[in-house]
Amino acid sequence: MFNSKNSMPTAKSSGRKSRNDIILLGVLIFAISIIALLLYLFSETSNSVTVTIDGKLYGTYPLNENITFDINTGTDNKEINRLVIVDGKAYISFATCPDGICAKHRPISRTGESIICLPHKVVVKTNSNTESIIPDIVA
């Protein structure tokens, strides 16, 4: 009884408080969206990706040419990461690694982005456009 009588004003004040919280949250989300948008606008679109396996250069590929190829690693080159470059974006469409994280990664197209396959030690990284494109080592 005592608790139910007291609950009325408490409910009212907490209602006001939660409305302020929602406004604050909205402002925060808005601010974060603006920052994210600015970062997105100021990060440039990359024109090539470099693939390395265990830190060693495998090849550099332009993002303006649509290609799909398998990066073979592991014993007898049986481990596969299928790299797809289409519409200026690179992603791994298929991989034999146990975690499959690389294949779930969203396509990369902007400088400073990378897809890493830890089990296969494969790294696909976008290049900054000031770096010169190294000719393909593997055809």
Ligand SMILES: [Zn+2]
């Ligand atoms: Zn992987």
